[in-house]
Every structure is written in C-alpha cells, then in structure tokens.
Amino acid sequence: MMSDDTPRKSPIATRRRVLAGMSALPFMGILGTKVSAADYPTAVVNTTGLAVTDDKVTVGILHSVTGTMSISETGSVQAEKLAIKQINDAGGVLGRQIDFIQEDGASDWPTFAEKAKKLLVQDKVASVMGCWTSASRKAVLPVFEQYNGMLYYPTFYEGLEQSPNVIYTGQEATQQIIAGIDWVVSNKGAKSFYLLGSDYIWPRTSNKIARKHIEKLGLEVVGEEYYPLGHTQFNSVINKIKLRKPDVIYAIVVGGSNVAFYKQLKAAGIDMTKEKPLLLTISVTEDEILGIGGENIVGAYACMKYFQSLPNDNNVEFVKAFKEMWGDDIVIGDVTQAAYLGPWLWKMAVEKAGSFDIDKVREASPGIEFAKAPEGYVRIHENHHLWSKTRVGHALDDGQYEVVYETEDLVEPEPFPEGYQ
C-alpha cells in the first residue's frame, strides 16, 4: 500500500542510506544518548520544505473543541498535548522542540477538510494528530493524500480503509469485536445475542462483523436494530429484548443516546450485575460513563484495548502525568490513550528515518515498537494499524472498569477482514 515511488526497503536500510547521505558531516552524537539538532542539519532532515527549523518542528492538532463532538474529542486533545510536552521535556525530536498549531474542526466535516488543508499547505506541519469520527477522517483523507501529509488517527473505527497517509492508532473493528465475543462465549456460556446500535457506518459495520463471527461459532443472533443518532427513547427495544431473552445484549449506541439507553435499561428492571442478560459494549469508555453515571451501567462489560485501571507501570505513570496536567477528576478512555500514542509513534518514526520528510517517515513507520505505551507494548503493522491486545473490562459503580480478560498475544490488525464482509 505504499504509494511512493521508491522501492520498499527495510527500515534499517533506510537509516543506513540516510546516514550515508550525511557521511560528509562529522560523525557524532549518533552513538551518544542525547540527540542534538546539530547532528541533523535542517537541510538534510527536511528536504520538502516542512515547518522544521534548527530548533523547532511544528505539528498540527485537528480536533473538534466546539460542537457536538467536543464531548469526545477533548480527551484526545489533552492526551496529544501531554505526549508533546513529555517528548519536549525529553529533548524533542531529532533535537528539535515540538511546537503545535491547534485547529478546531468544530464537529463539521467540511471544516475539518478546510483546516487540514490550512495545516498542510499554509503551516507546512510535519504531521497532524487529529480527527475522531470516521466522517471527519473521510473528509480530510483526500487532502492528506493530495498534499502528502501524515495523519495520526486515534479512534477505534470500522476498518475497510488503509491510507499511506494515515497511521491508525486505534483498533479496527475485528480487533475490538472478535476477542470480546469469543470471551463471552467461552467464559459466560453465551448462546444468543441481540445486536443494537446507532444508525451509521461504524455500528453497522461492527455488527456485521459480530454477526458473521457469531454465526461462524454456530450461535444465534436473535435481533439486530439501529436507532437514529440522538434517539432518546429506548423503551420499545428494551421490551423486545425482554421478550427475546438473549444471553448477551451487544450494544454499540453512541453519543447522547448512550445515556438515555443505559438509564432506561436500568429503569426497566434489567440489572446488568445479574448478567441475565449480560451486556457487552464496544462504545462506552470511561469518558462516556461520566455522562451515563457509574451506577447506571455497573455490571456491563466493555471490549477495548485500554482501560484507565490497567495495572502496568507504563499506565500508572501515564495516568499520574495526565492527572498532573489536566486535573484530578479527569478520566481517561480508550481513545484518549490511543491519541497519546500518536506523537510518540511519529517521533520514533522520524528518529528511525533520521528525517522529517513524510515519505521517509512513512517508510520507517511499519515495525516501529512502542514499549512504553500505557496499554503495553504496541507495534505498527505494514498496513498502518497497530498490533495491540484486546481486553474486556467489567464496569464498576465508580465509573471505572476492572480488567477481567486480555488476549495473550497482540491481535493482528485486519482492516479488510476476509470472510467478514
């Protein structure tokens, strides 16, 4: 899927080539621990006119901080700013401090495209961390491909896409769905499923994959339904669920509807802690629980790659740093963590390539490993998605999840899953 003309080389070979190009320069610093900008003259590391100077490199942050989506995207902005600050404190990228220009997509897809163009054409940013909804990503995609930018996209999404100009730091659908369903089937003995979602591409594609997988296992889907975005009355579907008596309610409801759905589910006497039926969701992170209220969703299971409560050392440090920067009451959801990966993965790719040039960063990206990721070790796949683990969390009444299961190995990203389309 690489679109540039140069033949694909192993990243190491790329680096050698870059080093060879610099052989006239005094050979210093490479072996040392501290990277200094003087070792990487701007003319060499920036051959395409990006916003890179001798002591500074500019990147873009493009999220909605106004409009409906700001509810979700605020966390991503905070995570990206934290990552940039930490990278700067540790010496920056190739000895240059990262400066960012933040633009507001305003929850409006054409605005996203316009701002993306501004960042790439006028500001010449070296990379962009941004977008949240698939609609906004689809809107900026032609811009990134035309002007050859690099986008780090944080949200778990439906897959079916693989652009040379995007690194997807969230999960594509199969990574989020299959392991979770396998887990409820083998550990909870689930036999029948009721699929439910908001009516747009992500829940529909996800449920399609879920349905195929459930049917492959020889189990039953007893209902599948979609409600318009923003729907606030779920009494009818809750009645249907009660009559159909599925073992699992598989819910992909998003936004304000989420709050209505869980409150009404509880009011209708479905006690999720009894797990009859059990509720499994892929759309409720700790962020959403703030609005829903922990007491209304306690007992539900969520399938994600990251939970704030993950006990590993990386995460403990990350949560501490996040709270120091943004306040103690903040919660961190799956996407927020994925957004935090963006700047780091970009920094590592730049350092591996020894260059800020987009083509070289792209070439260097596959195989990049980030062992200090809060979710644990991740690696960039050839297809620009991340190898990562899938986890199941159990909602507690304080709005946090307790991790009850994680896959043993990293799950391979398959944006175009065979047999699921």
Added chain:
Amino acid sequence: MIGDYTLVEFSSILAMQGFAGLILFSVFVLMALGLAVIFGQMGVINMAHGEFMILGAYVTWLCSQFVTAYVPALFPIYFFIAMALAFVASGALGILVEWALIRHLYKRPLDTLLATWGLSLILQQLYRSVFGAREVGVSLPDWMMGSFPLTDIIEVPINGLFVMALTILISLAVFLLMFRSRWGKQVRAVVQNRPMAGAVGINTKKVDRLTFGLGCGVAGVAGSAFTMIGSTGPTAGQLYIVDTFLVVVFGGAASLIGTIASAFTISQAQSTMEFFMSGSMAKVLTLLTVVGILMLRPEGLFTLKMRR
C-alpha cells in the same frame, strides 16, 4: 410476530408497549408544552427551546452536586427543589431574552427564527465554556430508579411514572393558568387582537414577557425531568428540538389541546412501529405520516376558529 410468543407473553407485550407509548407521550407533552405556549400564543418560533430545557437540566445537576456536598439529608427530595429552581432559572432567562431580543422582532416572525437559532448556538457554547464539553451525570435518589415488577415480564419503570405524573401536573397548571385565570384571559385576548387588548387597558408588553417566561420556565422543568431519562450536555437540547416542533406543528400551532392530541398520536404510532420494525424505519414512517397529514390539513390537527 405473534406466532413466536405464548398468549401470556403477547398480552404482556401489549401492556408494556402501551406503557412505553404512554411514557413517550408524557415526554413529548412535557417538552412541547413550553414551545406550544410560546409558538402558539405569541407566534415566536423559539429555536433555542432545547437550550432552555438544558439550562433546567444543568440547574438540576448543580443542585445534586450542592446537596450531596453540603446537605446530604435532603438528597432524597432534592429533585423537587431542583425542578422549582429550574423553572425559575429558565423562566428568568426567558424574560431576559424577551426583553433583549424577542420584543424587537415581533413584527418579523421569520427573523425570530434566525435570532433564536443564533441564541441557541450562543447558549450551547456558553454551557460548554462554563460546564465543560463533556456530559455531566446527574445522580438521582434511589427511590427514583428501578421499577415495580408486576409480572415476570411486565415491569413498570418508576421514572416513567414520575414523568407521567409530572406531565399531568404541569399540563393542569398551564391549563388553569391559561383558561381559568385573569392573566390567561389577558394572554388570549392579546393573541386574538393585540390593538384591542391594548385599548381595553391590558399591558400587552408585560403579557408578552411573562408568556415567554412561562414557556421557557416550563421548558426548564422538562429539562430537569429529562435528566432521569436522557443525557445532560451542552448540545443535548438539540436531541429534543425536532420532535418538539413536530408535535407542536402537527397539533395545530395555536391550540394546547392540539399539542396534547398530536403528542399522543405521534408517540403511540412511533412506539408501536418501533416494536415491529427497527427504530430508524419507525422514525421515517412517523415523519412520512405526519408530512402526509399536514399536506391535507396544513393548519394541523386542531385549529382555532377565528376571523382573519
């Protein structure tokens, strides 16, 4: 569908669906009543109606935060205080808005649409700046959550009952106010003939201001009640605005009875259809039906007989 279920199950379906429809009906009436007062009696198209509701919701949230922190003993009944405060807050904002904005536009009804739409955007961003972009969770006293199990299948949600009771109460209050009080008589007089009403000594400006305030206040109470069933965020008001206008326009703009009849028709149709098909299809069919009926009866279900 019937084939899959036993007779008991089927009758339970009917009972539960009937009840779900009634809850939806109450929700519709509650959210449309304030708008019906403003739109029907004053002819002002208030696009910021949803934001007045959300102000009520935020007041409820502030109340719940305050009560949990300082007077936990009041927690079980704080909701009633919150609703009263929501009425006062939204009503006061409504009066302010009428004074600053609406009264200059009475002769230009379409401009009120733009002005109030702008107001709704301003209020949304204001909420976002003050309360943060994320949704807030309003915690409710335990007695308001959960349900009464009647049979194995039938369970009656308590918050649904609460919304129904509240709707009846508010509707009654608005009716008494509009049709049995001196002030209501003045409002109706102003609606029917503004110059004549002024000529017989009614202070029409004051009537306008209070009517607008009343409509907004009722919206605030509705918003407060909806914290039980929906979300509270800067843009949550937008979730209700389409349905609200649908109910008011379908019912016949100038008639409060029409609003209630229309809320009943739409809610029952929607909840029945939702049961037999997916939610999106049910919504599409509901809207199609409403559009069809409005083509035949452009004035809505109920119209006031008056000389034009």
